Amino acid sequence: MISDAALAEFRAVAGPQGLVEDPDLIAPWLSDWRDKYHGRSVAMLVPRSTEQVAAMMRVALAHGIPLVPQGGNTSMVGGATPPADGSALILSMRAMNRIRSLDPAANLAVCEAGVILATLHEAAAAAGRRFPLSLGAKGSATIGGLISTNAGGTQVLRHGTMRALVEGIEAVLPNGEVHDGIAALKKDNRGYDLKQLLIGAEGTLGIVTAASLRLVPGIADRCVAWVGVEDPHKALALLRRMEASVGPVVEGFEVLPEDTVEFTLGVVPGTRRPIETRAPWHALIEIDLDAAAEGPSAQARMEAALADAFEAGLILDAALAANETQAESFWKIRESASEGERSQGPALQFDISVPIADMPRFMTEVAAACEARFPGTTAGSFGHLGDGNVHFHVRAPMAEGAETARAWIARHGEAATRFVNDAVVAAGGSISAEHGIGQMKIGEFARLAAPAQIHAVQAIKHAFDPGGLLNPGKLVPLAPVR
């Protein structure tokens, strides 16, 4: 239980607006956006400065009260939901939402943790630059959350995950000290790299309060194409051939199977099939050039690359977006793919990666093996083939509708989850490519990770946060199962 004395101390450091106690204001932040995880928090801390975060951490430390750092609350794995027993307080970083500086000459933006991704996109664009990481939740997701989960998205192929874009970091550590590593140093070999350790730590080792982020030149010329291909092997061969011929200007390369495209077109108003051919697989490709790019236009490069690929027997059909509206409509299909899949009934979802060269085999063989092992299911995947990362799903049998499916998941969900994750591990892959561990994957992480990794994770957590006060119940398995 959280004592009145502790709340009074939090109130003293938080100021009048910094401790929210109205249950109606707290309620929206107690569950994840998919409504799978539900927590309690008698109050919500809303710091306005790094110093306030540090002071709050010290009060938490003195009273042994766990804190759950929260940004836009868009976690896919229940990573920002407080525990159900009400033992912890939400620490909302949303009020620390200032862009401290944006320097187009240095290609740097210094943002507080609560800055919303779309806000940074707009600020960068206004300065002739861009922040090259985007994802569906960009209107809610915050910089702090994106850093703490090492977010990915659709531009990783060219620009990397969040890790590649963070140049400096400021954070409050569980002992109440402030780590000031905000200066953007391209080279810094002073001891262990705390920045790298905090990125992807899901708020369990420290509270990210601000970061220096790398910007890139704005897009001066882009071309988006929709291509029909025989299978993921051909799709990957196409990507490799394009990289060799047009260089590192391919920014998007997403693949979808025909059925996902079909379902998506069925549920998203205003979408239409980009190519007439009902190819077994589809690839969405984007080439982006900035103002410094020499040589042919994006469209000329795309046309040459696709003509060459057609010649080489790698593609079945292709359409180039004739204008921005059409380009957006192509992307709309990709971005709505999850919705299209959901329309077919309840499914198990996996966010997985394997070495890129092995991904085509994984996508086809493991889907088939899964359907054979669990009769009546439909397994498939779509997503970031060029990153070796797809979203793999197993749709439950729908013989008698959604109820059958839900019953199937209750009965076989765990076995099917183990089946898919075992295949990922056998391929040397990751059971969490971009969503993190949170609370959803902690059991499978503990089951599948090597003892060396689990022991190291536990040792690091204990070293930073011996009292287990930061984001309890997330990421760190309590004991190795294996």
Place this chain on the structure above:
Amino acid sequence: MISDAALAEFRAVAGPQGLVEDPDLIAPWLSDWRDKYHGRSVAMLVPRSTEQVAAMMRVALAHGIPLVPQGGNTSMVGGATPPADGSALILSMRAMNRIRSLDPAANLAVCEAGVILATLHEAAAAAGRRFPLSLGAKGSATIGGLISTNAGGTQVLRHGTMRALVEGIEAVLPNGEVHDGIAALKKDNRGYDLKQLLIGAEGTLGIVTAASLRLVPGIADRCVAWVGVEDPHKALALLRRMEASVGPVVEGFEVLPEDTVEFTLGVVPGTRRPIETRAPWHALIEIDLDAAAEGPSAQARMEAALADAFEAGLILDAALAANETQAESFWKIRESASEGERSQGPALQFDISVPIADMPRFMTEVAAACEARFPGTTAGSFGHLGDGNVHFHVRAPMAEGAETARAWIARHGEAATRFVNDAVVAAGGSISAEHGIGQMKIGEFARLAAPAQIHAVQAIKHAFDPGGLLNPGKLVPLAPVR
């Protein structure tokens, strides 16, 4: 003391060739290459496999014997020299020198820790690829050492430090467990990133045994230019202008002051001044294109960029290397700059970084302030301006020759070191940009790092290696001084 029983156990796991006891064979590895640090090691472990490394670590653990991992022994900070008291054993990784695989299609090489950098360069070139990290010690430095020190070099501007090139890692942890993270996964958010933690840890958290490394396309077309500029401000403005006009194809951008060029020409046989103008500062610029590059040649881009810079008043004079021989001779001057500087007598050397935009001010103001504070000294810097990293030196007064200088360093060296490092910290910079901490910088690291950082470094070390058995006396300050 290391008991005979312990040595017998090491011999049992190491095999006949794996435990070197001949003092003549050990001797070359007891001192650093600059002969500043001298250690003792009664025997040298030479494992042939990851399993042997793990077995050796377990024997070390059982007997409480510290191990000093060593690659090419080219540390600039005494990072691979065993302690002088003979309490530790050298663990030489040089016999684990196999390139396990090299896949040009996937742009990946899997190397054991003992592979020498130049060997990897050759293997990549033979496959039409390259490994884009190079430095003076490339004929001796090993992959394991380069990873453990997060090495830099002259190609960081475009390709990043070692950290950016390591895609997967295999290591033996201090508890004797093997961390198998060798699979190259572009996205992997399973818990804390052990790979990132081991990179730059200087062998204090684990022994890197192998790594998956990223390759890039071979160079199809390059152009090297030597440019005279007024000052570092103009040099940085030139780089920024070039990046905006020719894009991310500038691979090298090094600056040197006139006196360093003069001294270097004086000591390196066969070198000649690339431009006639005695400009106050010089920049060495390289543009590299791979086969996929569209548009003008490297030379055409360089010419256009320099004509534009001349027009804008940024450069005083310029010469393009007419052929490969001349290009190499330009680089020879840069690569011999340290030798040129050394010819002028004893000096204090600093490997420092500050935010890039602030580097021109730092180079000029701090050098002047240092000379004012320590009359008779000459302070200056040269190096990787585009990375915000230069090698700053303070030459001791030479009134009565080298002896005077050595006496001055003995008397004032510590104060001058503090003066320069204080200026680095005041600028938000790093006192170790690319060389690491080792034993040489541990005192200044402890003096200058914030308590939050020191505490975190100590906590991580203790979590991984509570017995202090891996590379003792390096990187980790025993207690914060500040």
